[in-house]
Amino acid sequence: MNELLTFGLFAFTTFFTLINPLGVMSIFMTMTADLDSEHRTKTAKKASMVSFVIIVMFAFAGQLLINFFGISVNSFKIVGGVIFFLMGIDMLQARLGKVKIKDSEVKTYVNDISITPLAIPMI
16 A cells, blocks of 8 residues: 555656646746636646647557657757757747737637647647
8 A cells, every 4th residue: 555655646746747737827827818718718628638638648658659769768868958958048039929819810829829839848
């Protein structure tokens, strides 16, 4: 029983760290600032479901996929470093951009941000 509790705590903290709800919250609020509460709720539900499906898929098939393509841990370290470097350079440039959306484009906008900027990269 003690081993099961330890594993459960380890799994919870791993998923909590992976998903990072406190860090994603500010990004979500900024990206959905122009939406009403109904569309904001729809966006949050869709992004959460897509994130859950992707995490479960990679939990079961991730090792198979990595072995299929022959990717090593060192490759992940190098690519992760490059991505963090590029993100840091982008932050240093401090370019601000504000997108104004029309009421006719709200449905398209909700479908777009719920999957690509919110669900997949935020994992």
